[in-house]
Amino acid sequence: MKHRLSVILEQWASLYKPISHKPGKGGKKAFYRIHTINDNSEFMRNQNVCASPCMAYSILIDAESSNSKAVNYAHTIYFLSRAVSSTLATTARQDDELSEDIHSELDNYAQDLLYYLSRVKTTGICPVTNEPFPKDVVAALNGLNIDKAEWASIPIKYGNWNILGIQIEQVVPRVSCINPSDYNIPDPKP
Secondary structure (H helix, E strand, O other): OOOOHHHHHHHHHHHOOOOOOOOOOOOOOOEEEEOOOOOOOHHHHOOOOOOOOEEEEEOOOOEEOOOOOEEEEEEEEEEEEEOOOOOOHHHHHHHHHHHHHHHHHHHHHHHHHHHHHHHHHHHOEOOOOOOEOOHHHHHHHOOEOHHHOEEEEEEEEEOOEEEEEEEEEEEEEOOOOOOHHHOOOOOOOO
């Protein structure tokens, strides 16, 4: 997998108003490349100052091969929204309703992202800006099974953040040849 899905995800995060990712000095960083949601990543180290809501993409490889012709990759994406601090017990109901609203918003983000990816995969054009993506960037979507994406809220608040995780499968043809330049070939025996 030479093409990076994270490039398209970061582009979407910068265009999508609720996330509004603007990296760089004076910007609002709201897209992160992480290992896992509870790992010591840039997001977890800086969670007290991170923009809310934000988005994270797991750069870990999760794959399986059930035959010699294809590899099934699972891409994991997270949407995170800062939880409002719990207050007095008398407002527990309002806290629960607010949490429900936040999870509903995160669900909307997931559906909007999936629709965006579907359009880019089909047309090769950003549906927001109408600008074409380079072919090598669109190639990152080849084999992405957007129609079977799965997502769910994570029931544990990490560092007082509400989290929704998405998993999208991608089937990629398996390279089934040996490239001699990848090997140390011993000298022939005399």
